[in-house]
Every structure is written in C-alpha cells, then in structure tokens.
Amino acid sequence: MADDESRISRFLTTLSKPFKRKSSPTPTMPLWTSGIQEPVMAQGITIPALYAVSTECLILRTVLSKLRQEMFRRGYYWEKAFHQKCTECGEEFQHEVQQCNICESPVRKPDADEMVYAKWLLKQENSMEQQFMHVLHEIENDLNIVDDAFLLFVKEYYIDPESKEVSFYRVKELIRGDPIFMRIVADKRGVRGGRYKTCLIHRDQVKTHAEDNTCEICGSDLQDVHYVNMAGSGKTQYFVEGEVIHVSKYNPSKLYGRSPVNTMWRQAMTLTAMDNYMYTAYQKRRMPKGIISVTTDNLESMKSFWKSVDEKMERDPHYIPKVGIESSTGRGGVNWIKFMDTLEEMQYMAVRDEIRNRIAAYYGVSSIFMVDNGKSGGLNNEGLQILVTNRAVEFGQKIYTDMLFPKILKQMGVFDWKLTLYPNEEEDEITRLRRDEQELNVAQRMAQLGFVPELIDGDSSNDIKFVYRKPEPQEQQGAPPPGGAPPGGMPPGGMPPGGGRMPPGMPMGGGMPMPMGGAPMMRGMPPGMPQGTMPMPPSQPGGEGMGIRNRGPAAPQRRTSPGSGAPVTSVQQRGPPQSLGQQNVNALQNARRFRGA
Ligand SMILES: [Zn+2]
Numbered sequence: 001m002a003d004d005e006s007r008i009s010r011f012l013t014t015l016s017k018p019f020k021r022k023s024s025p026t027p028t029m030p031l032w033t034s035g036i037q038e039p040v041m042a043q044g045i046t047i048p049a050l051y052a053v054s055t056e057c058l059i060l061r062t063v064l065s066k067l068r069q070e071m072f073r074r075g076y077y078w079e080k081a082f083h084q085k086c087t088e089c090g091e092e093f094q095h096e097v098q099q100c101n102i103c104e105s106p107v108r109k110p111d112a113d114e115m116v117y118a119k120w121l122l123k124q125e126n127s128m129e130q131q132f133m134h135v136l137h138e139i140e141n142d143l144n145i146v147d148d149a150f151l152l153f154v155k156e157y158y159i160d161p162e163s164k165e166v167s168f169y170r171v172k173e174l175i176r177g178d179p180i181f182m183r184i185v186a187d188k189r190g191v192r193g194g195r196y197k198t199c200l201i202h203r204d205q206v207k208t209h210a211e212d213n214t215c216e217i218c219g220s221d222l223q224d225v226h227y228v229n230m231a232g233s234g235k236t237q238y239f240v241e242g243e244v245i246h247v248s249k250y251n252p253s254k255l256y257g258r259s260p261v262n263t264m265w266r267q268a269m270t271l272t273a274m275d276n277y278m279y280t281a282y283q284k285r286r287m288p289k290g291i292i293s294v295t296t297d298n299l300e301s302m303k304s305f306w307k308s309v310d311e312k313m314e315r316d317p318h319y320i321p322k323v324g325i326e327s328s329t330g331r332g333g334v335n336w337i338k339f340m341d342t343l344e345e346m347q348y349m350a351v352r353d354e355i356r357n358r359i360a361a362y363y364g365v366s367s368i369f370m371v372d373n374g375k376s377g378g379l380n381n382e383g384l385q386i387l388v389t390n391r392a393v394e395f396g397q398k399i400y401t402d403m404l405f406p407k408i409l410k411q412m413g414v415f416d417w418k419l420t421l422y423p424n425e426e427e428d429e430i431t432r433l434r435r436d437e438q439e440l441n442v443a444q445r446m447a448q449l450g451f452v453p454e455l456i457d458g459d460s461s462n463d464i465k466f467v468y469r470k471p472e473p474q475e476q477q478g479a480p481p482p483g484g485a486p487p488g489g490m491p492p493g494g495m496p497p498g499g500g501r502m503p504p505g506m507p508m509g510g511g512m513p514m515p516m517g518g519a520p521m522m523r524g525m526p527p528g529m530p531q532g533t534m535p536m537p538p539s540q541p542g543g544e545g546m547g548i549r550n551r552g553p554a555a556p557q558r559r560t561s562p563g564s565g566a567p568v569t570s571v572q573q574r575g576p577p578q579s580l581g582q583q584n585v586n587a588l589q590n591a592r593r594f595r596g597a
C-alpha cells in the first residue's frame with residue numbers, strides 16, 4: 001500500500017510541476033477556534049465524571065467489561081495482507097498468479113522480514129509493564145466510555161551526528177493516552193495541526209504558526225503539532241503527526257466522537273441512585289418507616305418535633321416518631337403515614353431491568369452474558385441472543401483490524417502483513433464449519449471447472465482457504481470429468497432416492513421440513529441443533545442431465561460391509577479416481593470428523 005501511495009503522490013508531484021495549485025474551500029466550522037479543540041459534552045458532564053459513573057454503576061461496568069473480554073478473549077494473529085502483489089502497479093492478488101493480470105509485471109510474495117520488528121515489539125511489555133493486549137483493553141474501555149481513544153507511540157529518533165537532524169526513528173513502545181487530557185489540535189476546518197510547531201529534538205521549543213519555522217537551539221525545521229496532552233499542570237506536551245493515533249468507535253467525526261455514557265448518563269445515575277437507596281435501606285434505614293400523626297389545632301409543636309426525631313433517629317434507626325398535635329375543638333384522629341415504599345410498590349425491579357436492557361442494547365451485549373437467562377427459553381432464543389453479541393464484537397473488532405492496526409503497522413513500516421483479532425468463540429464451531437463448507441463447495445466447483453485448488457497452509461486463522469491455479473497440461477489428464485464423482489464436500493449418507501424412509505439412528509432436529517429428492521443431510525450434529533438454519537449445499541453440482549449418477553453417494557442402509565477401518569467417506573465412494581482437489585477436500589473432511597461419525 002505504501003508503494004502505491006508513494007507512486008501516486010510521486011505522480012501528483014510531477015504533474016503539478018509547471019502549474020500552480022488551488023483547492024476548493026474546505027468548510028470552516030465557525031464554532032471552533034484554531035488550536036486545541038475541546039470535545040462536546042452534553043448536559044455539562046465532564047469526562048472524569050463519565051469515567052466515574054462507568055466504574056461506579058455496576059450494570060454499566062458489567063456491560064463494558066463483558067464486551068471488552070469478548071472482543072479480546074482470543075488474542076490477535078498475523079496474516080498475509082495478500083498472497084501475491086505486483087511489483088509495478090501494486091495490485092494485490094489473493095490467489096496464485098504467474099504475473100500481474102493488469103500490467104503483466106512480475107509478482108512477489110509478502111516480505112517476511114518486514115514484520116520481524118513489529119512482531120517482536122508487540123510481544124514486549126511497555127515501560128508500564130503492560131502487554132499489548134492490556135493497552136488494547138484500555139483503548140477499548142476509552143472507546144466505550146467517551147468514544148475517543150488515543151494511542152501514543154513513544155518513538156526513538158536517531159539523530160545524524162553530522163547534520164544534527166533526525167534521520168530515522170523506531171517505535172519504542174505503545175501507551176494509551178488518557179482522553180481526559182489528550183486533545184486534538186486543529187484549525188477552524190478541523191484539519192489537524194495549523195497552530196503549534198515543535199522541534200523533534202527539543203520538545204520545549206514550541207512556536208505558533210505566526211512565527212518562523214526553525215528551532216532556536218538546533219536550527220532544524222519545526223514539525224506541526226497534531227495532539228497535545230494537558231495533564232501536566234502548565235506543562236503541555238506536544239505531539240507531532242504520527243506520534244498519536246486517535247480513533248472513535250460509535251460516532252466518528254472530524255474531531256471527537258460522542259460519548260455513549262454521556263447519552264445514558266441519566267439511566268446510569270438512576271441505577272446508581274437505586275443501588276444507593278437499596279444499600280441505605282438495608283444497611284442503615286435512615287428513613288423512618290412512617291410516622292403517627294394526631295390531628296389537632298395546634299401546629300407549634302411540629303418544630304420541636306422534627307428536631308427530636310432527628311436526634312432519636314441517630315440513636316435508634318428503627319425509631320418510629322410519634323407526634324401529638326393539640327386540638328381545641330377536641331376533634332381529631334390518628335393517622336399512620338408511611339414514608340418508605342416497599343421495593344415492589346416502586347416497581348424497583350421492573351425499572352431496573354428496563355434500564356439495564358437499554359444500556360446492554362446500546363453496546364450489543366445480550367442478557368445471556370449477564371447471567372439472566374431466566375426469561376429466555378429454548379436453544380433458538382439463546383442462539384439468537386449470542387448472535388447479537390457477535391455482531392457487537394465483530395463491529396468492535398473492525399475498529400482495530402480496519403483502523404487502528406493498519407495505522408500502528410504503518411508507523412512500523414509493515415505493509416505486507418495484517419494484524420487481526422480472532423473472532424470470539426461464540427461465533428465458533430458451527431459458523432466456522434459453515435464457512436468451511438461454503439469454501440469447500442467453491443473449491444469443488446472450481447475443481448470441476450478445471451482449476452486446481454491448493455490449501456493455504458500457515459494461515460493462522462482456522463478457516464480453510466484455497467488458492468486456485470490453472471493446471472499444467474500434463475496434470476489435466478487427471479482432472480475429473482465434470483459431474484463425475486460424488487462430491488467429497490458432501491457428507492455421505494444423503495436421503496435415499498425417493499426420499500421415503502429415514503435412516504435409523506439419524507439425529508434429527510424436530511420439525512425440520514425435509515425437501516424431497518435427496519438433499520444431503522448434515523451428519524455429526526448433536527440432536528436439537530437448529531438444522532433449519534443450515535445453508536443448503538448446492539444441488540449435485542455439475543452433472544445434472546448428463547447421464548451420470550448425481551444423486552449423491554449410496555444410502556448407508558444399503559451398505560453391505562461396515563467398511564472396516566476405512567476412512568469415512570471412502571466407504572461409499574465409487575467413481576473415477578479423485579483429483580488433487582477432491583483429495584484435499586476429503587482429507588480435510590476426514591480430519592475434522594471422528595472416525596465413523
Ligand atoms: Zn501490475
């Protein structure tokens with residue numbers, strides 16, 4: 001990608017040589033002044049208050065930490081950004097090619113040396129003894145609370161002894177910047193920088209853009225300041241471009257995001273107040289349970305009455321005040337006035353549940369994770385709720401894999417490799433098998449079209465992936481005739497032709513509509529799996545109407561021998577010798593399944 005950018009920027013530079021350049025205006029935002037920008041906070045709530053309520057409110061904290069745990073539970077892995085890349089035009093190919101399809105230049109594989117340093121660095125702890133994943137946890141927390149996260153690169157600049165200028169740098173460590181103190185420097189359009197300049201070597205040399213462009217001490221050019229840290233009182237730290245990454249998750253904008261906790265402030269505070277109320281009610285009972293009043297005409301005694309109530313409550317929390325009010329008419333009555341409502345009367349639980357669900361819904365954390373599965377029944381419901389969370393996790397992980405990680409790698413000069421977070425486990429087995437199955441189906445079809453699929457190994461993700469290449473001429477003899485063998489990707493034991501009787505002992509999810517005509521059944525599924533949602537494999541590929549058997553493999557009940565010790569699929573396989581592609585497919589299928597399952 002870097003080659004690509006530099007190529008284009010080189011082109012643009014040469015293009016503009018004889019010309020003057022003018023741009024159309026970037027819209028200014030009159031509310032902003034040039035310089036350090038402040039994030040907008042609704043209801044006058046400050047950022048420290050947002051953090052305070054996120055740690056104080058149990059439900060909010062539960063939601064936040066569950067989401068975080070799910071996202072990073074399985075760590076990260078390195079991945080090739082491409083399979084091959086054109087050395088000239090930079091086009092990336094995910095499959096095997098001899099030369100670039102576009103410009104016919106030679107192609108290259110990802111450069112393994114490139115990631116050596118980055119790989120090492122991410123395994124190191126930073127100077128706060130934090131591992132990379134811990135920093136990511138902090139970043140994620142910031143994103144979920146204030147929707148702004150700052151990742152600081154502590155860079156080591158190497159200064160040329162001759163010219164006294166920076167010749168190169170390395171990223172020494174990664175540290176989270178505190179959103180309470182980190183600020184974006186931008187001009188009135190929101191364009192980064194444009195206000196302060198600093199010297200890379202002498203950071204206390206800060207000038208505004210009105211002043212000249214050289215360091216007083218070393219005379220080198222000053223760099224534009226993009227971010228500041230205002231934590232040190234009066235000692236603002238200035239960061240130039242490439243030293244700080246800022247991301248927003250929920251509301252990305254030209255400057256700051258908008259805090260979700262700010263939006264759910266009232267709900268979170270209500271929950272806190274409710275918890276306080278509960279706590280006080282159970283622990284101290286500061287409120288009298290009620291009072292007894294006697295109606296009289298004389299109200300003077302009321303003043304001294306409340307005073308004494310306060311005193312007596314101090315000594316005995318269960319004290320019930322009694323007051324007599326004199327009545328000259330002699331009429332009156334005794335009333336019991338209750339102060340403290342019971343929790344049921346206040347619909348305490350209902351309100352609490354409602355607020356909790358709202359908060360959880362915003363973050364996409366389903367109730368199952370909050371150990372509230374009392375209300376949801378059935379496996380299907382559970383699956384659905386976990387799916388919702390998977391989406392939240394997927395969305396959250398995209399912020400890293402698509403935005404943050406590429407920016408990190410760019411600072412370390414890695415362009416051929418990708419950092420990716422493992423999807424959380426709940427998406428797990430079934431979804432992954434489905435994906436694998438689709439991939440195998442594609443591979444099969446490609447094989448039938450005459451391509452040779454080859455399994456990509458060394459891919460750290462668990463997914464099955466193939467590259468396809470055109471077979472060499474001598475290999476082509478071995479290629480299967482279209483529609484030949486029963487597909488290896490299909491589990492054997494399809495419905496018997498005619499679709500009448502069920503094979504005995506076949507686990508079936510209740511109520512699954514059975515398509516007639518021998519749709520292959522999923523095998524090895526535990527009973528009760530929601531089979532209705534499984535993607536139907538394509539109908540027998542290739543050979544329909546060709547006079548070749550295309551109804552899938554022989555039915556298991558017609559089997560004469562148990563196929564002692566034979567690998568699963570080969571028991572019932574007949575037909576021409578299998579191609580390389582099909583052998584791949586079979587081997588994978590067998591490895592995934594227990595023998596005889
Ligand atoms: Zn090319």
Ligand SMILES: [Zn+2]
Binds near residue numbers: 199205215219220
């Ligand atoms: Zn300097």
